[in-house]
Amino acid sequence: MTPDANAAQMRQAYAARTHRRYGMMGLVFVLLALSFLLDITTGPGHYSLSTVFEVLSDPMSHGVRLKVIVWDYRLPVAITAVIVGALLAVAGAQMQTILNNPLAEPFTLGVSAAASFGASLAIVLGISVIPAVGPILVTTNAFVFALLTCGVILLATRLKGVGSETMILFGIAIFFTFSALLALMQYMASEDQIARIVFWMMGSLSRASWEKILLGALLLAVAIPFSLYRTWPMTALRMGEATAESMGVDVARLRVEMLICISLLAATAVSFVGTVGFVGLVGPHIARLLVGEDQRYFIPLSALVGALVLSLTSLISKSITPGIIYPIGIITSLIGVPVFVSIILGTRRDRLS
Amino acid sequence: MTLEIETLTSGYGRTEILHGVSIPAIAGGSFVGLIGPNASGKSTLFKTLAGLVAPHAGRITIDGQDVTHLRRRQRARQVAYMPQAFGCNALLSVFESVLLALKQSSGWRVRSDHLDQVSDTLNALNLSHLADRGIADLSGGQAQMVAVAQTIVRAPRVILLDEPTSALDLHHQLSILTSIRSEMQRRQPVVMAALHDLNLAAKFCDRLVLLRQGVLLADGAPEQILGLPEIGETYRVETDLERTARGALYVDARLPA
Numbered sequence: 001m002t003p004d005a006n007a008a009q010m011r012q013a014y015a016a017r018t019h020r021r022y023g024m025m026g027l028v029f030v031l032l033a034l035s036f037l038l039d040i041t042t043g044p045g046h047y048s049l050s051t052v053f054e055v056l057s058d059p060m061s062h063g064v065r066l067k068v069i070v071w072d073y074r075l076p077v078a079i080t081a082v083i084v085g086a087l088l089a090v091a092g093a094q095m096q097t098i099l100n101n102p103l104a105e106p107f108t109l110g111v112s113a114a115a116s117f118g119a120s121l122a123i124v125l126g127i128s129v130i131p132a133v134g135p136i137l138v139t140t141n142a143f144v145f146a147l148l149t150c151g152v153i154l155l156a157t158r159l160k161g162v163g164s165e166t167m168i169l170f171g172i173a174i175f176f177t178f179s180a181l182l183a184l185m186q187y188m189a190s191e192d193q194i195a196r197i198v199f200w201m202m203g204s205l206s207r208a209s210w211e212k213i214l215l216g217a218l219l220l221a222v223a224i225p226f227s228l229y230r231t232w233p234m235t236a237l238r239m240g241e242a243t244a245e246s247m248g249v250d251v252a253r254l255r256v257e258m259l260i261c262i263s264l265l266a267a268t269a270v271s272f273v274g275t276v277g278f279v280g281l282v283g284p285h286i287a288r289l290l291v292g293e294d295q296r297y298f299i300p301l302s303a304l305v306g307a308l309v310l311s312l313t314s315l316i317s318k319s320i321t322p323g324i325i326y327p328i329g330i331i332t333s334l335i336g337v338p339v340f341v342s343i344i345l346g347t348r349r350d351r352l353s
Numbered sequence: 354m355t356l357e358i359e360t361l362t363s364g365y366g367r368t369e370i371l372h373g374v375s376i377p378a379i380a381g382g383s384f385v386g387l388i389g390p391n392a393s394g395k396s397t398l399f400k401t402l403a404g405l406v407a408p409h410a411g412r413i414t415i416d417g418q419d420v421t422h423l424r425r426r427q428r429a430r431q432v433a434y435m436p437q438a439f440g441c442n443a444l445l446s447v448f449e450s451v452l453l454a455l456k457q458s459s460g461w462r463v464r465s466d467h468l469d470q471v472s473d474t475l476n477a478l479n480l481s482h483l484a485d486r487g488i489a490d491l492s493g494g495q496a497q498m499v500a501v502a503q504t505i506v507r508a509p510r511v512i513l514l515d516e517p518t519s520a521l522d523l524h525h526q527l528s529i530l531t532s533i534r535s536e537m538q539r540r541q542p543v544v545m546a547a548l549h550d551l552n553l554a555a556k557f558c559d560r561l562v563l564l565r566q567g568v569l570l571a572d573g574a575p576e577q578i579l580g581l582p583e584i585g586e587t588y589r590v591e592t593d594l595e596r597t598a599r600g601a602l603y604v605d606a607r608l609p610a
Binding site: 003006007009010011013014017228231232235236238239240242243245246247248249250288292293294296 | 403405425426428429430433434435436437438441443444445446448449450452453454456461468469471472473475476481484485487488500503504
């Protein structure tokens with residue numbers, strides 16, 4: 001074949017790949033929209049889709065009771081599921097890239113355990129790390145502990161000779177430390193306090209509020225453009241540290257920048273809903289299988305898949321037993337794990353589709 | 354275009370690896386072979402030239418301009434370095450991974466001339482049949498050739514290749530070095546390659562630089578360098594330089610008795 005024909009063929013293949021990626025993003029977005037709509041129409045009270053829509057467009061159209069159900073309960077829960085899913089998945093995707101480890105996510109690196117300990121500290125001893133926060137004591141404590149843990153991970157990556165395997169081991173050490181401290185808290189706690197700790201740890205969307213939604217949305221609005229601004233160096237990092245550096249990427253600086261970004265995302269997500277495992281792992285893995293690792297598509301799609309997974313979880317948590325809403329942390333682990341295992345075993349080795 | 358290296362001292366932390374290496378006036382369009390045994394400072398010299406290791410002392414100039422103070426990204430635009438480590442498990446196509454080497458600025462869009470540059474480079478290195486393959490699925494030799502493509506696609510003024518042929522079979526060793534030579538004819542960059550195969554170095558290089566324990570021992574034409582007694586001493590072998598019936602240089606090496 002002539003060089004020109006070759007060149008045309010290569011460009012065509014690249015263009016086709018690019019179109020496929022936009023298609024995937026569009027598809028997941030549509031699924032997310034459907035899941036979101038189903039989520040706000042599902043719940044202990046049975047109301048039709050049209051009724052819910054009427055309340056959405058005119059809050060008082062069906063009376064105060066429906067306004068409260070839709071606007072103060074269902075909508076915040078559904079939106080929180082989407083936002084927290086996106087936060088966790090983006091945090092997981094970036095952790096996996098900068099630590100070059102497919103197992104990295106807020107849960108495996110001990111961030112969730114630290115947040116749980118922070119929350120239990122507030123529940124049992126009423127100790128706040130930031131004074132005068134009043135009603136959001138538990139959330140603030142969880143946030144601060146999650147953030148501190150990310151800070152410790154950040155410092156550890158700055159140490160010389162700390163590879164990505166060491167980082168994961170380090171995360172496991174953090175996980176066990178905080179699990180032990182948490183057990184200590186539970187030992188000291190009253191029955192009522194234990195119940196609150198356990199409930200917090202299970203991860204629940206019922207703690208949704210419009211303030212949290214605003215905060216989470218703002219964070220995503222900053223984090224996603226920032227990640228997109230850094231997509232090329234991040235993709236280069238996937239080629240290996242030495243190659244990225246030879247391409248002109250300041251790897252040490254990129255790591256610090258991204259870890260600060262990840263810290264905020266992970267700490268916010270975990271402090272909002274408690275321990276929700278696997279979304280930070282499943283979101284990026286599915287996204288990677290669908291569009292590969294060009295971060296221009298990988299990061300947004302991770303966010304979309306993470307949002308979809310948590311939105312579906314929210315839907316399932318309400319649908320299993322009518323009238324009962326199960327904690328989402330239980331659902332993500334129970335359903336997420338088999339789905340996840342079948343995905344990774346099904347593809348055996350990650351392949352570029 | 355001229356690259357000059359003056360009394361360059363470099364290393365990691367306090368450990369000094371290169372001790373005052375000077376390589377005068379390397380003209381654009383010349384292929385310099387860096388030879389020397391393992392741990393002689395070849396990779397450190399490349400990393401220092403590429404700006405990944407800060408020199409302790411000395412100067413690196415391109416056309417008289419000191420490049421040691423350039424920022425990482427500007428430096429990478431002038432000096433492209435192919436590290437020894439290659440191959441990875443990233444889910445990217447070969448085309449994308451070569452495009453990546455060009456696209457180090459921010460921005461979502463990919464320029465059309467960048468796509469042209471990538472397909473030209475892949476064509477030049479006979480890699481067009483791999484363009485749509487995943488880089489994780491390549492063989493060691495294919496991954497190494499893609500790494501070479503990532504380096505030369507940037508059309509830099511200085512190309513540094515750390516053992517570009519270590520994973521290649523005989524055909525591909527010759528084919529990649531021939532492609533690099535024809536690429537040099539087009540753009541006239543300085544090419545420096547660390548090579549372990551002295552016969553390959555003799556065949557493709559215009560000039561050879563011999564390093565031992567971070568010190569430059571000799572610098573000159575292949576014929577001159579490969580005939581020096583220092584070659585045998587440095588590699589701890591006995592050598593004779595011969596000419597084959599076709600006129601090519603041949604280093605006959607054996608272990609000392």
